[in-house]
Each structure stands twice: as structure tokens, then as C-alpha cells.
Amino acid sequence: MVKIDLNCDLGESFGRYTLGLDAQVLPYVTSANIACGFHAGDPTVMAATVALAEQNNVALGAHPGLPDLVGFGRRKMQITLAQAQADVQYQVGALAAFSQTGRLHHVKPHGALYNMAAADYELARGICLGIKAVDPTLILVGLANSQLIKAAQDVDLPYAQEIFADRNYLADGSLVPRTQANAMVTDEATAVQRTVAMIQTQSVTAIDGQKVALAPDTVCVHGDGAKAVAFVQKIHAALLAAGIEVTAL
Amino acid sequence: MVKIDLNCDLGESFGRYTLGLDAQVLPYVTSANIACGFHAGDPTVMAATVALAEQNNVALGAHPGLPDLVGFGRRKMQITLAQAQADVQYQVGALAAFSQTGRLHHVKPHGALYNMAAADYELARGICLGIKAVDPTLILVGLANSQLIKAAQDVDLPYAQEIFADRNYLADGSLVPRTQANAMVTDEATAVQRTVAMIQTQSVTAIDGQKVALAPDTVCVHGDGAKAVAFVQKIHAALLAAGIEVTAL
Amino acid sequence: MVKIDLNCDLGESFGRYTLGLDAQVLPYVTSANIACGFHAGDPTVMAATVALAEQNNVALGAHPGLPDLVGFGRRKMQITLAQAQADVQYQVGALAAFSQTGRLHHVKPHGALYNMAAADYELARGICLGIKAVDPTLILVGLANSQLIKAAQDVDLPYAQEIFADRNYLADGSLVPRTQANAMVTDEATAVQRTVAMIQTQSVTAIDGQKVALAPDTVCVHGDGAKAVAFVQKIHAALLAAGIEVTAL
Amino acid sequence: MVKIDLNCDLGESFGRYTLGLDAQVLPYVTSANIACGFHAGDPTVMAATVALAEQNNVALGAHPGLPDLVGFGRRKMQITLAQAQADVQYQVGALAAFSQTGRLHHVKPHGALYNMAAADYELARGICLGIKAVDPTLILVGLANSQLIKAAQDVDLPYAQEIFADRNYLADGSLVPRTQANAMVTDEATAVQRTVAMIQTQSVTAIDGQKVALAPDTVCVHGDGAKAVAFVQKIHAALLAAGIEVTAL
Numbered sequence: 001m002v003k004i005d006l007n008c009d010l011g012e013s014f015g016r017y018t019l020g021l022d023a024q025v026l027p028y029v030t031s032a033n034i035a036c037g038f039h040a041g042d043p044t045v046m047a048a049t050v051a052l053a054e055q056n057n058v059a060l061g062a063h064p065g066l067p068d069l070v071g072f073g074r075r076k077m078q079i080t081l082a083q084a085q086a087d088v089q090y091q092v093g094a095l096a097a098f099s100q101t102g103r104l105h106h107v108k109p110h111g112a113l114y115n116m117a118a119a120d121y122e123l124a125r126g127i128c129l130g131i132k133a134v135d136p137t138l139i140l141v142g143l144a145n146s147q148l149i150k151a152a153q154d155v156d157l158p159y160a161q162e163i164f165a166d167r168n169y170l171a172d173g174s175l176v177p178r179t180q181a182n183a184m185v186t187d188e189a190t191a192v193q194r195t196v197a198m199i200q201t202q203s204v205t206a207i208d209g210q211k212v213a214l215a216p217d218t219v220c221v222h223g224d225g226a227k228a229v230a231f232v233q234k235i236h237a238a239l240l241a242a243g244i245e246v247t248a249l
Numbered sequence: 250m251v252k253i254d255l256n257c258d259l260g261e262s263f264g265r266y267t268l269g270l271d272a273q274v275l276p277y278v279t280s281a282n283i284a285c286g287f288h289a290g291d292p293t294v295m296a297a298t299v300a301l302a303e304q305n306n307v308a309l310g311a312h313p314g315l316p317d318l319v320g321f322g323r324r325k326m327q328i329t330l331a332q333a334q335a336d337v338q339y340q341v342g343a344l345a346a347f348s349q350t351g352r353l354h355h356v357k358p359h360g361a362l363y364n365m366a367a368a369d370y371e372l373a374r375g376i377c378l379g380i381k382a383v384d385p386t387l388i389l390v391g392l393a394n395s396q397l398i399k400a401a402q403d404v405d406l407p408y409a410q411e412i413f414a415d416r417n418y419l420a421d422g423s424l425v426p427r428t429q430a431n432a433m434v435t436d437e438a439t440a441v442q443r444t445v446a447m448i449q450t451q452s453v454t455a456i457d458g459q460k461v462a463l464a465p466d467t468v469c470v471h472g473d474g475a476k477a478v479a480f481v482q483k484i485h486a487a488l489l490a491a492g493i494e495v496t497a498l
Numbered sequence: 499m500v501k502i503d504l505n506c507d508l509g510e511s512f513g514r515y516t517l518g519l520d521a522q523v524l525p526y527v528t529s530a531n532i533a534c535g536f537h538a539g540d541p542t543v544m545a546a547t548v549a550l551a552e553q554n555n556v557a558l559g560a561h562p563g564l565p566d567l568v569g570f571g572r573r574k575m576q577i578t579l580a581q582a583q584a585d586v587q588y589q590v591g592a593l594a595a596f597s598q599t600g601r602l603h604h605v606k607p608h609g610a611l612y613n614m615a616a617a618d619y620e621l622a623r624g625i626c627l628g629i630k631a632v633d634p635t636l637i638l639v640g641l642a643n644s645q646l647i648k649a650a651q652d653v654d655l656p657y658a659q660e661i662f663a664d665r666n667y668l669a670d671g672s673l674v675p676r677t678q679a680n681a682m683v684t685d686e687a688t689a690v691q692r693t694v695a696m697i698q699t700q701s702v703t704a705i706d707g708q709k710v711a712l713a714p715d716t717v718c719v720h721g722d723g724a725k726a727v728a729f730v731q732k733i734h735a736a737l738l739a740a741g742i743e744v745t746a747l
Numbered sequence: 748m749v750k751i752d753l754n755c756d757l758g759e760s761f762g763r764y765t766l767g768l769d770a771q772v773l774p775y776v777t778s779a780n781i782a783c784g785f786h787a788g789d790p791t792v793m794a795a796t797v798a799l800a801e802q803n804n805v806a807l808g809a810h811p812g813l814p815d816l817v818g819f820g821r822r823k824m825q826i827t828l829a830q831a832q833a834d835v836q837y838q839v840g841a842l843a844a845f846s847q848t849g850r851l852h853h854v855k856p857h858g859a860l861y862n863m864a865a866a867d868y869e870l871a872r873g874i875c876l877g878i879k880a881v882d883p884t885l886i887l888v889g890l891a892n893s894q895l896i897k898a899a900q901d902v903d904l905p906y907a908q909e910i911f912a913d914r915n916y917l918a919d920g921s922l923v924p925r926t927q928a929n930a931m932v933t934d935e936a937t938a939v940q941r942t943v944a945m946i947q948t949q950s951v952t953a954i955d956g957q958k959v960a961l962a963p964d965t966v967c968v969h970g971d972g973a974k975a976v977a978f979v980q981k982i983h984a985a986l987l988a989a990g991i992e993v994t995a996l
Contacts, residue, residue: 016570017515042568043335067817068824070540072514076825077815086292093346097338097383112825134346265819266764291817316568319789321763325576541833584790587844595840595881632844
């Protein structure tokens, strides 16, 4: 039976600031990527989010980001490999401390760190080494076909290839940048249908019409609004209807 | 044979800022309390400091502080018990991620967090529960006879009673506050002699002449300057000369 | 004609995090206290909030807080007088830089800084000196009858006495702490009616029945939700109906 | 008579961390660029540094940086133009609040912000607009011949062209990046002699032998160590000996 994981970024509140409908989206996903205090999240939020994720029996993952709270980790920064590795180790360890088992299941870099590493092999390697130093059984979640996946393979770290339900692709397998008009798949029905097709056909059609081969392990979904949560429910239902098992990595 | 541990705060540099003669002091101590990024330290500094401590074969400990970098964690803050517990868990987990074993040996709260908890049982309990949640074998290092020790006993967490070589004591066993003129033992020879006596007699004479019973497990020393390091060497030599074994907890 | 100012805390968003219905509440208030980046706000938010306040022709004020973003400036911190003064100067200057005139109208300390200074004369004096150093024509907004008002009088800084529409008072003129059950006036009609009466009678009845004399210059209202904004509209209408002029300080 | 300004970055301490020999270098420079709390400095340090600079009668300038304390503002970040402008306005206003006159004399961006803007016209323009919004008489200090100078000219902001005593130049007038082996002029006598020549000949020889035309208004010197301070003294003496007046912009 074909299997897929649904992963969602959670725990992005901070102090007085609340973000995301974590409790509403959790029943429909199988993996939680929890912010670790650099781009979002704080220790109290992390404690509560880990507890909530454990109650929902989803796989617990760290979602480390750049040290840029005001930019929500979305602004590229010229960090060194040593800094990337140390920042990731720090955040993974910090989150693991809130787990009942003291261990996590996966790590998915956030925002600009994810995007930079998808294209930069050395940075991707630094991140993978940071993860491996904490726990060599952790699964790296990275953009399908990207340098993150290549680096994980090279350093012998388990990995999962991620696809995006609502983003268009370029012919090289990278996402159309958000700065371009056609970055997003805006029609919900199209996005749902295409996601199922990406899993079934192991491929996606890029915006220039070329077919890109993919081996999707997990789909990125969002819980940052009522519309987003409704979309996750639709994806979840469509996957089940297509005979695809929705299960953690 | 009487035994004592010598512990020192390390890894207090931050980014461009260097603080402490870590490499010089390490050969003379048996336990390292490493800053975790809240009051001092950053992930890159932590990685380097853990590596240095491991090379020196000292016991690795976390030194969690209040989230107050500009105040170096020395300003009391009215944090909740949930925040204290989460802040400690976060920092202990973050530091442990840099250890080759993934585990630490002890935890010593820093600055205002240490001082507040020494006098506030509920806060002390929150801290101890935070430590225990990460790893119930971690040793809490706290002011001898303080609420930190009482809380560790109550939650069944291993603990070590700490004495200070260079600080005067009040009759209730607490330290004379730094704001008072006689807070410090300024004469080095007196400080060394008194430290040895505290261990041998299991007591200290408070500034009002009263004798305070103590059961010292560890002595706090400093490495933040050439004079401090020279003092650690003297203490170390005096302890050995007195037939006291200097060894980790 | 009796006059009163209605002041509201604004600009409390931060990066990706949105807080407060600033645009909705602005038409009903006469003074804006804008967060300055320590407890809330960031430079981009400040630029936008100052522009919005200027469009609404309200008086521009700084709302400096403690350096504690994760605690939203609500946790008491043991800062020195020099730190309090410098922190206030810094924040007042930073906000003034966004004003079209380069000048502000008033300064209202935020949260724990406001509450600590209301009871601590020395801290209040440090804050007033910080404000005066930037611009001696700035109006200090402080709790009516508190140490903030006394300090402003002593250092010859203009001041405005603030009352709270939705808070109960103790016999000494201080607010019933939020930790007590009867801290808030929960019935809206009562709160509105009482606010008008406080202005007209220059007094309030404390929770123990004693009458406390007051000389209100400004009323604190909130814009952090639809209910809060509706309440501001009611207060505004009731003041006008009572023949009280609603105008900036 | 030929004139030149000597400018130095100051106030780069932070909380417990001390950096720079500010008091020692101040007698030999004519302009102080004071850190504003983003890449270095804190309000208490800023208050002390402004007071020290005023005692030494040097021109007061803001030294705004990227919001990256751990990276000391040296890591490039992908900020938007609106963010750059707001970040600069905020920092310039914050520093001005500590001046006895409430005004500053110049603004020199720091580190990666300076380097990015030297090459990126749009960013340079955002920075210049931010400075102009605070005070249109402020002098922008930027790399000679760079986009910062061009942007200042275009928005009609006063400017000063900066040269570096200890850095080698490329043929396009930019500095040889620090990552290259020949970035620095390591011989002190050569550096001093060359600086005098740059001012007298209004040119510098790039590492490929090409002559680059320059119109130097100010020389960047450093006070971050005893060697650096000694070098400033030598430059200062050599300029005077060459009949060049050392005076603020």
C-alpha cells in the first residue's frame, strides 16, 4: 500500500503572541515540526506544544530556524557551517528535552534555513552533521531532490523527501520562489488533486511543462488559519479516498 | 578519605565577546558549569566549550540562567514556576546536545535564578522538576542548606551542596549579599584556609560569629581573570596538601 | 468645560505576530502610546503605527517597557536606576525618530515598569529623568496619586494622572492587583458609569468603601480585541453625553 | 589646507561584555561612530559612550547595524528596504536621545549593512532615506565611490567618502574581501604612508596595479586593542606631519 506522511509546523506562538490553530490541525496530520525558540516558539510554548502533540500521537520533530525572531526565520543570513551545525544541535536538543522519551523522530529546518540548504550542499551537510551529532536515528525532512536530501544520503542520516501541496515547481525540482506571481497553487481542488497525483505518479509537472521525477515521503501542510486547517482536512480525506495510507515516517 | 569537587562557570563568551580563561582554569577544576545561551553563551561557544571540557575530562554540567543577556542573568525577574521549569528544561537539553554522550552530569542554576531559588522553595521545586524531566540522574548543584537542596530532596533528585571560597556567610547559611561591604573574603590566604576548614569541620563561621553547619560537596571557583585562575590553583594545591581528594561529584 | 484624554496602547505587533486592532480603536482615542521594541513592537511596526496615529491626529506617545519580549514586559525585573533611565531614553528617542516632527507628546511606561515605578519613588525618578533628558516638554503619564506623579512633580516634568476604566482601586489609590479576584470591573455599564463619575467627582470608591481623591487627566483604554474596541466606543459616547470634552492632554 | 576626519567605531561593549579601548583612542580621533544596540551596545553603554565622546569634543555619530548581536552585525541578512529604513531610523533616534543637544552629526552603517549597501543601490537608498527622515542635516559616512555615496547624492543627503588605512582595494574601488589573503595592509609603516598618500593624491593603487580615483573625507581607524590604538596615534601624527589638518567633517 502506498504511504504518505502529513507534516505541519506547530508551536509558532511566542510569549503574548499566539499563532496557529495547533489543536485543530493535529488530528489530521501525522508529524509535528515544532519551533525551537529561534524563529518562533519559546520554552513555555514548546512544553505545551510537545504535550499536545504527544496527546495526539503524532511523530515529534524539531523545526530549527535562523536566529531571527523579528524576521520569523524567513530572511536569508550568511551563517558559517559551524554556526549552522551548532544552531541546529542547540535547537534539536532543546526541543528533545520536552519529550516524554527525551527523543525526537525527525528534524525539518525552517524557512530561509530550509531554502538556503536546499540549494547549498555545504550548508545542507552542516545541518545534517548537526542533527546526526545529537541522534543519528533522527530523520531529516528536506525538499525532494534537493541538496538537503543529497547531504543526508552522504552523511548516512535517515531522510524523508518532502513535497508541497500548494506550491508550483520549477523544472529543476525547486519551488517557484514566493516572489513570483505563480508561486502558489491557489485553487484548492487543483492542489488536492495534484498532491494525490504527485504521490501516485511519483512526479510533478513544472510550470514550464516539464515532468519532474519525485519520490514523496511527506507532504507539508499548514495550520495557521481556519482556511488552512480546512484544506488539511480535504487533503487528508482525498489521500484516504485514493487508497493512500496516511502515516508517520 | 574526604572528597570535594571544584566547579567553575565556563562558556560565558558570546559572539564577538570573549569572557573567561576557560582553557587555563580547566586543569584545576573537576566540574564545568557551561552557560546555555540565556544569560551568556551561544551555540557556537557551547560547542567549543563542551569539546574543551571533554578534553579536560571534567564533569559536564549545564548552567541555565534567566533570559536576560544584557543583565548577564544577574537581575531578579518575576518568572512563573512554569516558565522557570520550561526555561531550565530548554537550556539543559540544548547543552546536552553538544555532549559526545548526549548526557550531562549536573545542573547549576546561574546568578539571580540561583539566588532566587535558594530562598524560594516553590521556584526551587520548579527548577528541580525541570531538571528531573530531562534526566532524573542529573545532580542539582545548589547553595548548601538552601531551598534548592530541600526541593531536590523532596522531588528525589540527586544534589550537591555548594560552598563559596570567597564569600562571607550569614547565620542562616545564606551568603552576605554583594551589595554589602563585607560580602567578599578579600584576603586570598584567608579564603583558601577557610575553604579547607569548611570541608574539614563541616561548618563555617558567619559574620555575626555564629557557627553554621555545612556538608560541602563542591566548591565554587572562578576563571574570569588571571587572578581568579591563580586563586583556583592555590585552592587546588591547599586541598591536596590537606589530604582532601579533589574529584567530580 | 471638563476635559479628559483617552489613551490606548498601540503598535504591539512584532514581526510575523499581529496584536491589537489599532486602526479600529484610533478614531475613539486622543492619545496613542506606541510600543518601542523592548516588550513589543519592532522598527517596521513602529513606522507603520506612527504613520497611522498621525493620520488619525492623535497625540503621539512612547510606551517604553522592560527588555523582556517573551514576558511582554509584564514580569518585574530588578533593574538599576541607571538602566531604567537609559532604557527609557533609548526607547523614547527610537520612537521619536518615526514622527514627522521628530518629537513626541507624552511617555507612558508599560506593564511591570509602570507598576514598579508607581510604588518605587527612586525608580520613578530615574524614569522621569530619562524622559526629561530627551525632551523636557514631554508629558509623563502615570497612575494617579502614585510615585510616578510625585517624581514628575519633583523633577519638574509635565505629567498627567491616569485612571483605569476597568480596574478596582485599593484605599491607597493603587490598583487591586490582577492576581486578586476583584481586580477588574467586569460589568461594562458599571465601568462606563464609574469612569464618568471618577472624572466628575474627582474621586473613586475603593473596594473597602473608602473614598479616594483623584484628579484624572487621562483614561486608559484598550484595543486588543473587538470587545475592547466596542467598550472604548461606549466610554467615548458616555463622556460626550455627560458633557465632558474628550481631547488630548 | 587639506583636511581629513579620523572616525572610529565606539561603544561596542554589551552588558557584562567589554570591548574596545574607547577612552584611549578618543583623543586621537575626530568622529565617534557609536553602536546602537542592534549589533553591539546597549542603552547603558550608549549613555556612557556618548558622555565620553562629548567630553572629548569629537563629532557624535550613530553606527547602526543589522539586528544580529550574536553575529556582531557581520553576517549579511536579506532585509527588505522598508526594514532597512526603519532599522536605521530606530537606531539613529535611539542614539540621538543620549546626546546633550538631542542631535547627531553623522551616521555610518556597520559591518554587513555597510558592505551590502556599498554594492546595492536600492538598499543604500533605503538607508539614506531612513537617515534623512530623522534629520536631513545628518552626514552619511560611506565607502568612497560606493552606492552609498551615490544614493546620498541622489536623495540630497550630506555625505562623506570613507577610506580605510589598513585595507587593500580592488580596481572598482571596493575593498578586497576579508576572506582573501591580501585583504589587509599588514605592515604598519606602509599603511600609514599609504593613507597619507591617498589623501594627498586623491587616489589609491588597487591590488592589480590600477589607479583608483578617490576623494577621501574621512579615514576609518580602530580602537579595539592596544595595537590598534598605537596605530591610530601613528596615523594621527603622520597626517599632522604631512601638513594635513585632522578635523571633524
